[in-house]
Amino acid sequence: DIQMTQSPSSLSASVGDRVTLTCRASQRISTYLNWFQQKPGKAPTLLVYAASSLQNGVPSRFSGSGSGTDFTLTISSLLPDDFATYFCQQSYSTPFTFGPGTKVDIK
């Protein structure tokens, strides 16, 4: 199985901050990497697919980059609605696997 790791596991930030989350795969996965946002008690929602493609309806303050084993999700200017947990997920091979998540909370 491909192992996914994320850093940091949590971070505190303020509204308006620029935030960068990191995801690493245990082997090269090209750009088969997706990012999700999850709020408490809700299903995950897709933000970015194929490492850098923004899902329809997702605000442009979100962006993704990377290929191979290292990926980032950047939120250019945090809004109150962005405080949530973010997961990366590889779709290079089954079993599809998720990172453990990064929780972004209010400083």
Add this chain to the structure above:
Amino acid sequence: QVQLQESGPGLVKPSGTLSLTCAVSGGSFSSGNWWSWVRQPPGKGLEWIGEINHSGSTNYNPSLKSRVTLSIDKSKNQFSLKLSSVTAADTAVYYCARLRAVPGTCYYFDYWGQGTLVTVSS
């Protein structure tokens, strides 16, 4: 707009079989999509269980493969999960999701159900 809705018992006894159904509306079981189950134990991360396509082909997580069966009923626009020999470790929120597949390019879960909590307890 595609919508998915899970249904099934919220409580299952140890050693029993967990059975859930996902009803799909606003879309069809056309080629190009796979239909998945993902679970999340309380306070923990996400685990992919398996997937099925419109023709009934399946892929399972090896960690669960011996206990999992997925099926599809195109006439009812739904697909189902059965997980046998459950223990407390199977207690989780179970999500169904659509995997959009663009072979050779990308695969991503674009639509999710709201999730249903299944507790394994006597």
